[in-house]
Amino acid sequence: MVRSSAELMAALSAARSLGLGSWCIGAGAVRTLVWDDLHGHTVPTPLADVDLVYFAPDAPLQRDAQLEACLRTAMPSLAWEVTNQAYVHTWFMREFGREVPPLLSLEDGVATWPEYATCVGVSLDADGTIRVIAPHGLEDLFALRVRHNPARADIDTYRQRVASKRFAQRWPLLVIASLQ
Numbered sequence: 001m002v003r004s005s006a007e008l009m010a011a012l013s014a015a016r017s018l019g020l021g022s023w024c025i026g027a028g029a030v031r032t033l034v035w036d037d038l039h040g041h042t043v044p045t046p047l048a049d050v051d052l053v054y055f056a057p058d059a060p061l062q063r064d065a066q067l068e069a070c071l072r073t074a075m076p077s078l079a080w081e082v083t084n085q086a087y088v089h090t091w092f093m094r095e096f097g098r099e100v101p102p103l104l105s106l107e108d109g110v111a112t113w114p115e116y117a118t119c120v121g122v123s124l125d126a127d128g129t130i131r132v133i134a135p136h137g138l139e140d141l142f143a144l145r146v147r148h149n150p151a152r153a154d155i156d157t158y159r160q161r162v163a164s165k166r167f168a169q170r171w172p173l174l175v176i177a178s179l180q
Contacts, residue, residue, distance in 0.1 A: 001037050002122055002130050005044070007078075008033060012124035014074040015052050018067055022106040023054035024133050026121025027113055028165075034141050035171045045170055049079040053121065055106040057086040085109030092152070100152060111135035114153035114161055115146050147177040 002008055011025055032045050052071065056063070064082045071080040088109060089102040103109045106121075110133050113119045117140040121133040132138075140147060146167055148158040167174055 001033055002030075004037075005033055007044070008122075009124075011050055011075060011078060012122065012130075014071055016124045016126070017074070018070060020054045020056065020067075022056070023052060024106065024110065024121030024123040024131075025050060025052050026110055026133070027051045027118050030120045030122055031118050031141065035144065035174070038142070038144060039171050039173055047078070049081045052080060052082045053085050053106065053109060054082070055085045055103070055109065059084055059086070061087060061090075096152075096157070098152075098154075107133055107135050112149070112151040112153075114149055114158055116140040116149050117146055119149060144171065144174045145177070146174055 002012075008025070008029060011029070015023060015025055028047055029050050032047060036045050052067070054067075064084055067082045068080050071078070071082065085103045085106055085108070089100050092098060092100045103112070110119050110121050116136045119134065119136045120138065120141055123131045123133070125131060134141075136149070139145075146162065148155060153161075162168075162176060168176060
């Protein structure tokens with residue numbers, strides 16, 4: 001599926017050109033691609049943004065903005081969002097009102113995303129190999145199942161995401177776990 005998406009492959013190539021050691025494009029970009037395919041959508045669902053995450057504990061804090069600028073120059077048609085997972089704990093309290101421990105790796109970060117089906121990322125190696133990061137596996141994603149991942153997102157955040165992203169309207173075959 002990833003190779004069938006010219007836009008995602010171009011985004012992966014652009015991200016690879018940054019020379020990051022541990023990175024992936026994940027969350028909505030991967031989830032949307034899979035769910036569109038499994039629903040037989042011939043026109044891709046537009047992406048609100050493309051999440052590039054990486055893990056570099058020694059990178060300066062302003063590195064995210066620099067990388068976003070590079071990606072916007074390379075592919076201005078995409079709304080890039082770049083996040084160093086090594087620093088998520090420094091802004092989580094400000095953004096979500098909760099203190100959280102530092103993440104230990106890229107995989108550790110991906111494992112905390114709000115729904116298990118969204119905890120998936122892909123990267124592109126120099127030889128063209130697509131690498132998949134799925135700390136909770138791929139079962140929920142391909143079974144069209146949406147379940148709350150309580151690792152960092154509370155139930156209210158999950159409810160808001162399910163509603164605001166219009167999962168049920170966009171992909172009616174989804175089985176969305178109770179919002180209680």
